[in-house]
Amino acid sequence: MPARDKNGHLIPVQQLHPGDHAFVSYGNDEIRWDVITAFVRLGLARGEKVMVLPCPAVPEEEVLARIDFPSRSTASARERGQLVLSSMRAVIRPDAEFTAARQLGRLHAETDRATAEGYTGLRAFIDMGWVAALGTDLAAVAHRETHADGLFSGRPYTEICAYDRRRFDRAMVAAMEGAHPHALLERLGSLRSVRGAEDELCFIGEADGANRAAFMRSLEIALARTAPDRRLTVDLTRLHFLSVGCAGALLALAHGAAGHDLVEVRCGPGHRRLLRRLGADAMPRLAMREVIRPC
Structure with a gap:
């Protein structure tokens, strides 16, 4: 029997639009790249600036190889500054510890900067592996996820928060899925x-x-x-x-x-x-x- 979904919560990544805040989870090192590569390429095609904050445990060389495959069309986007690889440490700099206010303020400013540079908006893919890397309290993460409306409402910003089910317990993953306005299919073609x-x-x-x-x-x-x-x-x-x-x-x-x-x-x-x-x-x-x- 199909699960119930009365509010259009679950969508494919291709249907994300500016102002959308979406959740995705994965439990496999291969599957994780399905959504991110589609999200990046669609954003570039739509004239948006794209920020990728991959899991800190994944080497940058692997991230670049994955999002470039099967062609190197994203390489030119990096060269012109339309595609940026970053990290949560860089986003909250010069602060050393995560606060929702600092992160939201920086992403708000980056959205304004993207439009000032001539892009149609900003989209960010954030792998939540940064939480363990920064030793951030899960309650602070949950508060940010549920109090970020000002970053999205009426603004050309799109965000995916990706949770590795091997890093977060089942209750946290379920709570974060429910907290986001949208959840994404984790595999293309499904x-x-x-x-x-x-x-x-x-x-x-x-x-x-x-x-x-x-x-x-x-x-x-x-x-x-x-x-x-x-x-x-x-x-x-x-x-x-x-x-x-x-x-x-x-x-x-x-x-x-x-x-x-x-x-x-x-x-x-x-x-x-x-x-x-x-x-x-x-x-x-x-x-x-x-x-x-x-x-």
Whole structure:
């Protein structure tokens, strides 16, 4: 059964926008690079300045090699100052100990500096490995994470806080996930299904050929669950990618759902065009509602 997610909390990294404060966790040295590389490259493509504060335990050479792979397009961004590798020690300098006020003030100033330099905003990836490296009290970290609205509200700043599940206990990770307005899928190319408001079925991530079986299974379960109500709402707005195969499977299952009076599909303009090309308009029990996610 899909987990419940009534407030659009879980999203793919590709749907982050200025003003977003997001959580991600990882428990594997390879997986950690999925989100960071996508976050960096999307920021550069959007004309933002990008700061990366990697785990202090990871050598700088490895960080650069990872974010440069599979090409060295990020090297030129570093040369012109659009991509900056930093650390929490550098952010709070000249202070030696972390305080939320010092960190927030510096990031606020760096955002203003980025826009003054002609960038569209600032985005920062902060691996929370710095907490142990600086010997910072976890209560101070939690307070910062839950009292940072002024850094984001109405401002062109985007931040990911990455927690290594091997470094933080389960309760801390769960609390920090809940404290952030958004949580991110930790792997690119993955697909999650969750139950949203009013029992709708929400897909998050990438519905491609590799995930087609899971996509269909979630739809079949949701159709069975909602048979007594004779209606199902399917939310595609948090999909970064929808393949032709998965779109066709959705239409085929909706067409065969004789026990339903209505299958409503909430989607963005691109996915709506794809569904229409596959014949969605000719299906009487299928209704599409276009939703524009905020930029």
